[in-house]
Amino acid sequence: MEVTIRPFGNSKGIVIPKPLLAQVGLQDVAELVVENGALVLRKPTKAVRAGWADAAKAVAQAQDDALLLGEFGNVDDEDLTW
Known part of the structure; x- marks a missing residue:
C-alpha cells in the first residue's frame, strides 16, 4: 500500500x-x-519488571511475605578464598 506523507505541524505524517x-x-x-x-x-x-512493585505491595498486604529460608549468617564465609 502506498501512502502520502503529509505536513503535520513542523513534522510529517501519514494516515494509517x-x-x-x-x-x-x-x-x-x-x-x-x-x-x-x-x-x-x-x-x-512492557518495561522490565513492570508490575513488580504492585505485586510486592499485594504480597505484603496479604502478610504473605515471610522468608522462605529463614535467617542465616555467613559464619563460614571467612574461610573462603575469593
Missing part, C-alpha cells in the same frame, strides 16, 4: 487505515524505530 492497525493489534500507542533503513511500527514492549 484502521483495519491495518487492527490487523497488528495496535490501538492508541505504538513503538516507532528505524531498522535497516526502514521505519518499523510495533506494539510497545
Whole structure:
C-alpha cells in the first residue's frame, strides 16, 4: 500500500487505515524505530519488571511475605578464598 506523507505541524505524517492497525493489534500507542533503513511500527514492549512493585505491595498486604529460608549468617564465609 502506498501512502502520502503529509505536513503535520513542523513534522510529517501519514494516515494509517484502521483495519491495518487492527490487523497488528495496535490501538492508541505504538513503538516507532528505524531498522535497516526502514521505519518499523510495533506494539510497545512492557518495561522490565513492570508490575513488580504492585505485586510486592499485594504480597505484603496479604502478610504473605515471610522468608522462605529463614535467617542465616555467613559464619563460614571467612574461610573462603575469593
